[in-house]
Amino acid sequence: MSTLPSRRRVLTVGAGAALGAGVFGTSAVPAAARPTASRNRTGPEETRTLDELYRAALAEGGKLVVYAGGDTPTQQDGTKAGFKARFPDIDLTLVVDYSKYHDVRVDNQFATDTLVPDVVQLQTLQDFVRWKEQGRLLHYKPSGFSKVYDAFKDPQGAWVATGAIAFSFLYGTAAVGSDAPRSPLDLVDPKWKGKIASSYPHDDDAVLYLYSLYARQYGWDWVAKLAAQDVRFARGSNSPGDAVFSGQKAIGIGTAGSAVPSTSSPARFVITDGHPFMGWGQRMAILKEARNTAAAKLFLNWLLSTEWQKNSFNGWSVRTDVTPPAGLKPIWEYPEAHLDGFPRFMADRAEVERWKQTFALYFGEVKGGPTPGWLGLHPGA
Numbered sequence: 001m002s003t004l005p006s007r008r009r010v011l012t013v014g015a016g017a018a019l020g021a022g023v024f025g026t027s028a029v030p031a032a033a034r035p036t037a038s039r040n041r042t043g044p045e046e047t048r049t050l051d052e053l054y055r056a057a058l059a060e061g062g063k064l065v066v067y068a069g070g071d072t073p074t075q076q077d078g079t080k081a082g083f084k085a086r087f088p089d090i091d092l093t094l095v096v097d098y099s100k101y102h103d104v105r106v107d108n109q110f111a112t113d114t115l116v117p118d119v120v121q122l123q124t125l126q127d128f129v130r131w132k133e134q135g136r137l138l139h140y141k142p143s144g145f146s147k148v149y150d151a152f153k154d155p156q157g158a159w160v161a162t163g164a165i166a167f168s169f170l171y172g173t174a175a176v177g178s179d180a181p182r183s184p185l186d187l188v189d190p191k192w193k194g195k196i197a198s199s200y201p202h203d204d205d206a207v208l209y210l211y212s213l214y215a216r217q218y219g220w221d222w223v224a225k226l227a228a229q230d231v232r233f234a235r236g237s238n239s240p241g242d243a244v245f246s247g248q249k250a251i252g253i254g255t256a257g258s259a260v261p262s263t264s265s266p267a268r269f270v271i272t273d274g275h276p277f278m279g280w281g282q283r284m285a286i287l288k289e290a291r292n293t294a295a296a297k298l299f300l301n302w303l304l305s306t307e308w309q310k311n312s313f314n315g316w317s318v319r320t321d322v323t324p325p326a327g328l329k330p331i332w333e334y335p336e337a338h339l340d341g342f343p344r345f346m347a348d349r350a351e352v353e354r355w356k357q358t359f360a361l362y363f364g365e366v367k368g369g370p371t372p373g374w375l376g377l378h379p380g381a
Helices: 050-060 077-086 099-112 125-133 184-188 205-218 220-227 239-245 293-304 341-347 349-362
Strands: 063-069 091-097 119-122 160-172 196-199 232-234 251-256 267-270 278-286
Touching (some): 050 293, 063 099, 063 293, 077 091, 077 293, 091 099, 119 293, 125 278, 160 293, 184 205, 184 220, 205 220, 205 251, 205 278, 205 341, 205 349, 220 349, 232 239, 239 251, 278 293, 278 341
Parallel strands (some): 063 091, 063 119, 196 232
Antiparallel strands (some): 119 278, 160 251
16 A cells, blocks of 8 residues: 555656666665675676776777766766776766666667667666666676675676765755754754755655655655745755755755765765665666677776775765775665665656655645645645
């Protein structure tokens, strides 16, 4: 039975269309608290060094095309610059767009025999399950694969997560002063009215999952109170952070950030014991029909190297042998991150659509529904 409210309880393409399986159910059970070694022995792990892989990629032709999920074209510039600095003779084309657009492009390219990327790195986790079933993915285990947290990899090597990402809310330290919000419950305090920015939950499935966790834990009355806060919604999970860092808003909901304690940052990313945020492993795969397989393998091995993993923007690694900075635990040791729930959420597309429409009604994202009371009823009725 769906946990979404009934109508009464709501009251309130082709080649181009965000940063990004089982029955849907938001996991109230925490992800495994301890990493476990992979027991799968279906194929060997890569043994060549990065320099050896580099030479193989150059012999192949020295080209590589990556489709990466993200909000802005420059969002992966740091990755591109790091790769080019290490492997200057590889001609890397890294195209950043919303994951839900990239997967449509790839599906159309499969259908028209015009495949462009060698590697896909997307938030749409369900696509990797589907493409594996269709035989579209190359089964490959890069060096360090055995050290990757089990939930962040396919046992046969069809895909592997190369980055651990989390969404929560953040606030500007100067804007909130000494009265900072400590949990999502504080966000509905009237003093924050007009001072909050958020990603549209109906536009980004990771943000949608975060909001679904809030609704499940705090109830629909909390959602209705947030809807009355005059939240400024915008497209892209980058937009709340942009609003906070620019001083336009005090609080941003539905965005990534670093939970590493810092006294120099103008903003703080909030994760609090007992209160939900959401995390996932951004999956990556080499397409079986890729033209530049050797360069694709080089890219995966480099991203999973301890050197790169130790320098993640948020302090989290997908590897169990990389220790996070002081004050931070591995992301799988936070039950509040609901790592197990997000893949299940993404797999049930019908349920995802129901969540989207529900939040669209609450937050006035559809015509005729500017407030949660637009039907003249109360969400708790």
